[in-house]
Amino acid sequence: MRRIVSTAVLFATTFGVGFAGMFAGAGNLPAAAQQKADATEVKIDNFSFGPAELKVPVGTTVTWTNRDDIPHTAVSNDKIFKSKVLDTDEKFSFTFSKPGTYEYFCSIHPKMTGKIVVQ
């Protein structure tokens, strides 16, 4: 499972770089690519998603990492994405190919909620 996730991340990264390169002259893309490089991670600490709200450009792969001693999940309210149960230090990645607001929560501890805004 981890190998599949890693491959997916690698693919998305390669694709993203190629995509940015192809349209480098388009004006707003370098800024978008910059943001993507900085903030595509959601860390799970102390039963909360950080950042709770993350804004990313279309095509970004977001990776969740569970840093708690207790397992968590990241499941979209609309069932668009659903991680396996993440034990300590396990990761889950999802690539957002369409703009929109994606609200999600931990299906084990539903008080834990977060939001990915894809622009």
Place this chain on the structure above:
Amino acid sequence: MTEKSKDELLHDHNHDGVDRRGFLKCMAWAGTGAFCVMQGGVLKSYSMSNMSQAASKITAGQLSFVQISDSHMGFNKAANPDVVGTLKTAVDKVNALSTPAEFMLHTGDISHLSKPEEFDTVDQILKGATPKDIFYVPGEHDMLNDDGKQYMERYGKNTKGSGWYSFDKKGVHFIGLVNVLNLKAGGLGTLGHDQLEWMEDDVKHLKSSTPIVVFAHIPLWSVYPEWGWGTEDSAQALAYLKKFGSVTVLNGHIHQTMQKVEGSVTFHTAASTAFPQPEPGKAPSPGPMKVPAEQLKSVLGITDVNYVHGQHALAVVDSSLA
């Protein structure tokens, strides 16, 4: 449950005694231990040092059972690297009770990650317990990834729906509920429409003098909703039990003992056999609490419950593993 009673619990849970509105709550870290007897809706509590005095008030041999909870088999972090050892100690405690338990309830989180080998290990250890009958309800950790399919195969043979059921022992009616499935974003534990409907029907024909014991993983009272320690639709379930003179609700999930009496209902949460969690709001999150190794067994424990015919009294005793 009123907002006010919630507030009282939140802000008063770690104090002793009776509050102005007549509720008596006793919360005890398993390390200090508490022995509680409910008679006519009044809960009397004794410290562990007065155990012999309290024990003499119970007539042995009517109905005695044990609740264990939150074994979290597979957990191996700093808060307790040896959950096998502490579960074995819990079994030793059960086997050493002066009034032998007739059966056990396990109020969920048998496993930590729903792995088959975790369930196997718990089953193997619990085979060493004197009481041979064990009644389970699932915790959220037992139904990860497969919506409870494996749990149902292992423990759900004689149950309804996603694992709920009832049974009778010596005139006491036991109801096992499932409130860990289909949890909604931002929400608490959930029983759901089908289960509530079944429960209404299950108790409809019982005499109001029948003592009722309800057991479920997540508390059926609002212990601390901010941490998800409560059940969305528990008020509906409790409404079906209003006519009964003696209702005891046993839960796990919060890894600490806590009690509260509201009308004819006594709520009780059991300690974990694996690791302690912080008191409500006393830490940034409800994650496992690391205590010095020599203190660990004092914050883990089992719950021994005695019922005496004719008195409508259930005596709930928490014992630490120390």
